[in-house]
Amino acid sequence: MFSEQNLKKIDELRKRYPTSKALVLPALWMAQQQFGWISPDTMKYVAGLLDLPVHHVYGVVTFYTMFNTKPVGKYHVQVCTNVSCMLRGGEELAEHVCSRLGVKLGENTADQKFTVTEVECLGSCGTAPMMQVNDDYFENLTNDKVDKLLSEFT
Amino acid sequence: MADFSKLILPDVPRLRELSVYEQHNGYQALRKALKMKPDEVIDEVKKSNLRGRGGACFPTGLKWSFMPKQSTKPKYLCANGDESEPGTFKDRQIFEYNPHMFIEGSIIAAYAMGIKTVYVYVRGEYAKWIQMLQKAVDDAYAKGYIGNNILDSGFSTDMVVHRGAGAYICGEESALMNSLEGDRGYPRIKPPFPAQVGVWGCPTTINNIETLANVPAILNIGWEAFSKIGAPKQPGTLLYGISGHVNKPGVFELPTGVLLSDLIYKHAGGVPGGKKIKAVIPGGSSTMWLRGEEIEGVHMDADALKVVGTSIGTAGVIVMDEDTDILKVLTRITHFYHHESCGQCTPCREGCGWMEKILQRFLAGEGTLKDIDLLLDVANNIEGNTICALGDAAAWPIQSFVRKFRDEFEKRAKKTPTEKKYVPPPHLVTLEA
Numbered sequence: 001m002f003s004e005q006n007l008k009k010i011d012e013l014r015k016r017y018p019t020s021k022a023l024v025l026p027a028l029w030m031a032q033q034q035f036g037w038i039s040p041d042t043m044k045y046v047a048g049l050l051d052l053p054v055h056h057v058y059g060v061v062t063f064y065t066m067f068n069t070k071p072v073g074k075y076h077v078q079v080c081t082n083v084s085c086m087l088r089g090g091e092e093l094a095e096h097v098c099s100r101l102g103v104k105l106g107e108n109t110a111d112q113k114f115t116v117t118e119v120e121c122l123g124s125c126g127t128a129p130m131m132q133v134n135d136d137y138f139e140n141l142t143n144d145k146v147d148k149l150l151s152e153f154t
Numbered sequence: 155m156a157d158f159s160k161l162i163l164p165d166v167p168r169l170r171e172l173s174v175y176e177q178h179n180g181y182q183a184l185r186k187a188l189k190m191k192p193d194e195v196i197d198e199v200k201k202s203n204l205r206g207r208g209g210a211c212f213p214t215g216l217k218w219s220f221m222p223k224q225s226t227k228p229k230y231l232c233a234n235g236d237e238s239e240p241g242t243f244k245d246r247q248i249f250e251y252n253p254h255m256f257i258e259g260s261i262i263a264a265y266a267m268g269i270k271t272v273y274v275y276v277r278g279e280y281a282k283w284i285q286m287l288q289k290a291v292d293d294a295y296a297k298g299y300i301g302n303n304i305l306d307s308g309f310s311t312d313m314v315v316h317r318g319a320g321a322y323i324c325g326e327e328s329a330l331m332n333s334l335e336g337d338r339g340y341p342r343i344k345p346p347f348p349a350q351v352g353v354w355g356c357p358t359t360i361n362n363i364e365t366l367a368n369v370p371a372i373l374n375i376g377w378e379a380f381s382k383i384g385a386p387k388q389p390g391t392l393l394y395g396i397s398g399h400v401n402k403p404g405v406f407e408l409p410t411g412v413l414l415s416d417l418i419y420k421h422a423g424g425v426p427g428g429k430k431i432k433a434v435i436p437g438g439s440s441t442m443w444l445r446g447e448e449i450e451g452v453h454m455d456a457d458a459l460k461v462v463g464t465s466i467g468t469a470g471v472i473v474m475d476e477d478t479d480i481l482k483v484l485t486r487i488t489h490f491y492h493h494e495s496c497g498q499c500t501p502c503r504e505g506c507g508w509m510e511k512i513l514q515r516f517l518a519g520e521g522t523l524k525d526i527d528l529l530l531d532v533a534n535n536i537e538g539n540t541i542c543a544l545g546d547a548a549a550w551p552i553q554s555f556v557r558k559f560r561d562e563f564e565k566r567a568k569k570t571p572t573e574k575k576y577v578p579p580p581h582l583v584t585l586e587a
Contacts, residue, residue: 016314018228018354021336025319029278052336063338063496066278066320082240083439083472084397086486120322120490121240121439122279125397125470126404135281 001045006030010049020050024060028067037068065120073108073115075153077101078132081118084125093129094118096143100150113153160407161371161383161391162364163251170286172293175254181299183370187262188307195266199369202377205388207244208234208325208362209438209467211456214369217359220349221267227356229269232334233260235276235287235363236318236325239438240490241470244393245363247405249276249283252367253290257313259369261300264311267359271312274363275330278318288315322494326542327360329496340498341542364393385411385455392469394454396422399429399475411455418449418473429475433559437467439487440547442554446476464554481562484555485513491548502545505536509552516566526563530556 002010009030013023027050031042038061047054061067068076079094094116098104101114108115124130127139131146138149168174175181187195200215221229233256237245248256260272274291276284291313294300302310316334318324324333328342331353352358368390372380381389388410394417397403401423408421414436418424425431431446436454442464444452452458456466474480492506512529515521529552537549556563 016312019335022334024336025317025333028319029317056337059338060336064278064319064321081486082490083435083483083486084241084403086483087398087472087474087478120493121238121242123237123243123246123277125241125243125472126395128397128403132279137282 001042002030002049003034006034021052021056023050024052024057025064028057028061032067037071071108071112073113075114075133077114077116077150078119078122079116080120080122080124080128080130080132082121084121085128085130088128090129093131093141093143093146097131097146097150100147114150161375162255162367162393163247163405163407169252170250170254170290172254172290172297175252179374180254181258183373184258184261184265184299185305186373187265188305188309192266192268195262195373198377199266199372202372202380203387203389204365204368204372204380205456206362207364207368207392207468209239209440209465211388211466214361214365217349217361218263218267220347221269221359222349222357223268225268225357228271229267230353230356230358231260231264231267231269231272232327232330232353232358232360233272233274233363233366234325234327234330234360235274235280236322236330237363237468238277238322238325238494239440239468239470240487241395241397241435241438241472242468243395243397243470244405244468246280246283247393248363248367249280249287253287254294255370256363256367257290257294257300259366260313261304261311262369262373263359263361263366265304265309269311269359271314273334273353274313274315275318275324275334276315277324278320281317284315284317291315321496322490323496323542323544326544329542330360331358338496340496341544343541384409385453385457387457388455388466392454392466394421395468395470396473397470398473399425399431399478400473401426411453411458414444414449414452414454414471417454417471422473425473425475427475429477431473432476432478433474433480433483435470435472435474435551436464438470439472439490440543440550441465441467442550443558445558480555480559481513481516481566484551485510485517487551488513488548491544495544495548499540499545501536501539502548505532505545506548508532509536509548516563519566519568521563521567523564523567525567526556526560 027046043057044054047057081090101109105118129141130139196218204214205211235245264272300313321339323329324339326341329339333339348358383389391407392410394406406421434444459466488510492510495502495506497503509532512525533549533552536545
């Protein structure tokens, strides 16, 4: 199920940790990068690969907020609304993103292009308000900047 | 402050590149350390009085000395780059602008404690910064600063960058170890302490990224010079992160013990619109609040902040101007702790939810005066009754808020019949008169 490249990476990583259980997070990251989200089948696969009980992998996947247990859009937009962002308009920004894309927080757009979620502090407090799209940070945002950004994602 | 030289984030362009770092005294401290005995290195750090930068302010040299000298098991160093405390964004600057200084400090620490593997745990959201760090680690490997027989000293150590996956609790050292082992990030009961039973049951030291980045500076300038910078009991510099209602938010490297008012007005450019300050959170969202009028004369170091009933935490200052709905801010913070509670301990798992519900009642205009005491009661029953400090971190903002801003609750409380002013029924009015 993993690409050749990922299987090779797993073998490399085995040398760097004393147990195979420690490879759960790295393996799940690879899975999420390859498939976009982590399905029950993926969990079973990762469990088999690392010789772990499936329930352990399930427990890990559901504990960490960054692992998607449902398919997300091509662009996962996460808007920070925690204190420092909130003081500089983070909540209004989240509302703006939602209304612009016609979704509520936690929903996907009909074309499955965007998913919008609220996120806890991303360590971008000095450049608030901000949002993360997939792995990238977009900081010091205004409604205009967001509109421009969203129109650029195709 | 013009004569003050920055230790961790000097104004050197492209310092993140190994060649530039080397031109600016890079890896000289490591060379020096490798010629010393490991105990001498620990001693140097002890004498410098460096205290941990992750919030607990524990003396770093003392922590290192807890590691067993002889061990049949491998020993580990975990560098804690999970930084997730709202208002904190300093380690990210190190990864971006001076990653080699952190790497150098980690290798020196590994040498001092006889450690063969360093794991750097970085929060999963910092994908870009993980890449930058990994690049620096790869370059350092290529130049022989990490790996086998470092600089022909006979000492070898490896460094592995480990990506987290979104959990505030993994910044707690024992949760970090569980997460690294591939478990859910559940904090462990102490004792045993990590120096005895740490990651994979082996002796482990966990240090904050900024703490480790300070180590080369200590060896370069000497412990005496280092211990003279800033506040005597917590010397050195701090990466102060300042956010919220200020004109120039950002990270400023300054000596420990600067005036909070200087930080806000001189360095961060004051409050937009010249507004007054209503409240300040001095060290990240878990620290106790200060009223705007309290900040005058307050110094930013562990001891000075203790005097005014709060703590330095991660030096993440959050400023709120006079128009802020601070009750809403408190509710948001409490929501965060509710969301991030790992769920192991009942007081924290349930209590954080209850506190959030009570606060939501006030925001909806449904809170009563009795709710203020109920809120405080819940907070007091969380504090000290959980495995890790997340419970305390959730309770402290509430306790300090109730103490300092009780009027904010009273203003919004719904007047219940029993709390209305007593009006005697008409047939009694004549009697009373």
